[in-house]
Amino acid sequence: MPIPIHDPHDSSDRTLKRLPLLKAAVVFISMVCLCLCGLLYLQLAQSYHYDMARAQVASSNLARAMAQQAEDTFVEADLVLASLADWIQKDGYGPAQKPFLQKIFAQRALALKQLHSLYLFDQAGQWVVTSSNQLPLGEGVVDRDYFRFHQQNTSLLAHVGPAIRSRESGEWIIPLSRRLNDRQGNFEGVLMAGIRLAYFDQFFKSFDIDDNGSMFLALSDGTLLARRPLEERQIGASLARGEIFSKYLPESPSGTAMISSLVDNKMRLYGYRQLEAYPLVVGAASSKDAVLKDWYASAYQSSGIVALVVLGIGLFGWVFVHQVRNGERIEADLRTAQAALEVIATHDSLTGLANRRLLERALETEFGRGGRQASPLSLIMLDIDFFKRYNDTYGHVAGDQCLAEVAQVLRDCCQRKADLAVRYGGEEFVVLLPDTEMPGAIAMAEQIRRSVMEKHILHTGSPFGRVTLSLGCYCFVPNGCDSIEAFLEHADAALYQAKKSGRNQVAVESVSEPLARSDR
Incomplete structure (x- = not known):
């Protein structure tokens, strides 16, 4: 490497360093463009957070309304079961009481539009009384999950089971059931109210959400009971691996989260809430595109304006830089020539060593x-x-x-x-x-x-x-x-x-x- 002529320790030979004009121009133009982009980013970020916060409030309110409606639906049916259970455990369901019980069952089923029917099963799972005029034919319900649950659990509280098809009509229902005991506390049978799944479907449709939005009702273990949009093959599917059940519910019984659905893999903003009285979870979601629709429009418009301004500044800067570059090229050529002269003056041409x-x-x-x-x-x-x-x-x-x-x-x-x-x-x-x-x-x-x-x-x-x-x-x-x-x-x-x-x-x-x- 050529050795410089000037002594770095000699302060009298030190030249004043300056920022080249070309670099100064590029830095200035870049800073202006970065400031414009930074302001755009801040404006878009603020708008984004505002729209997301507003959507979170809306999702949370929707989930609260769904939770209240779902709880009222099950409470009304549960009150009917509780009153019937008290009546049956007091007077029994012998042959003398069956006509009267069938009449009461039919009246109560008609009084609540969410009820598909009411059923009373004995300890063997056979139909005893229903809200319809005739008892269904078949082997009974001993194989049903809700019946086995009450056989194995002494709790007299209401139990909500996964959605099933009614063996009487073939309609999808959600079983809400209670255990019946005799006077000695032994298992005597099951009282069950079938809540129409179509009732929740109609209830979900009453809400104004976007076409890609979603609503669901599920058991607390993640078993799907009802959903909008509804596909029968999804009924009974498990949502336990979803982020709402695996991540958010263990931390808080209610909240909002932007997640991808396990059912259709679409990104949505969910508001979710766990019911206090029953092991049920409701959720309402708007698609991310719908939530940010206005924000996207504003972002495209603002970005286009800033892009035009940046383009104009860039064109002006290109012209200015082009004019400056010729002068700097001449200056660089002079410095190169001076460096070459310094090498010639201070180094041996044959060996390349200092002279x-x-x-x-x-x-x-x-x-x-x-x-x-x-x-x-x-x-x-x-x-x-x-x-x-x-x-x-x-x-x-x-x-x-x-x-x-x-x-x-x-x-x-x-x-x-x-x-x-x-x-x-x-x-x-x-x-x-x-x-x-x-x-x-x-x-x-x-x-x-x-x-x-x-x-x-x-x-x-x-x-x-x-x-x-x-x-x-x-x-x-x-x-x-x-x-x-x-x-x-x-x-x-x-x-x-x-x-x-x-x-x-x-x-x-x-x-x-x-x-x-x-x-x-």
Whole structure:
């Protein structure tokens, strides 16, 4: 990587950073567009929450009305059963009482429009009295769930069972039943009121909900009793895995929730409520599309207006940016040219290493820093042994290639960002090592020497048979008043000592040695 000419520690050479005009324009236009979109989002979010809150209130009120109606329906039928149970347990249902009981059953069944019929079964599940004129023929109701429930449970409270088809008329009914005991408390029979499923169907249709809306009546265990829209195959289906029964009812007996229906997988806003007197749950739902119909219309309109405004701003910004871009392109070309000139001025074209000019500037910087921090500064000066013979033997093209390979070794060895490898001149190189004492400089020099030897560059003109290096090391602590020339001369003296001692080695400066150079 090219090394910059300017010293980053020199505050006088620091340029004022500024935001490019193109980026400023893009940021401004983007911020305006984001603000418009943000305002649109806030407006739509506020409107969405308002519409959802209003729909939740409506669903909750509808569920409350359904719950009240359902509870009244079952309470009225239950009161009839309770009065009949008291009458039967007091006077019995022997042959003498059956005509009178049948008349009372018929009157009570006609009095309540939700009742399909009233039935009295003995302990064997056989018909004893019904609200119709004739007793049904058949095996009785011993197999019915509600009958088995009362056989196995001593509770005298009313029991609501799953919807069944009447064996008398084939009509769907919801059984509401009570257990009858004799005077000793033993099971004597079952009194049952069949509530018409069609009654709830008509009741559900009286409410104004959207075409994709839904209403249901279910047992607390999730067994579906009635639903709008009604499909017979859905009667008796289990809703226990639905979120209302599995998630929301355990936390609260009433509330609202936006969920997907288990029956048809449509997303609806449900209002649900569990009855207090009976194990029943009612729910009313409006489809999400119907709830948000007005919101969608407003959202599309507002989004369209904002989109047009953003498009207009974008077109204006595109024109402005296009005009600015040409000026910035010219400025960028000038900066690129300046950077190229800096590289040419501070780096060697053959090896790509720094040149003497950059070395001098780096030394000035390190002298100042070392003087402030009292940190050691080391310099390795090296050159290729018998390089003149190498050129004479292999030619200058091969010599240039040899210089490039040695330069690559220097780059590989200088791992720290502060280390600086320099082509000092000809076959001579310099490595500047800030914050490095003499042992570290010697270790670096040995690494460079071994790395060059390991390349096995053939050199028949050398007694070593391959290209080798001689290296001289010098280290000192700057004091702020040092001379660059003296520093370089000390390193050069160490290099001369390495050559005098036989080449292909590392030496440190010896003050007893003269500063003259040998034939390299």
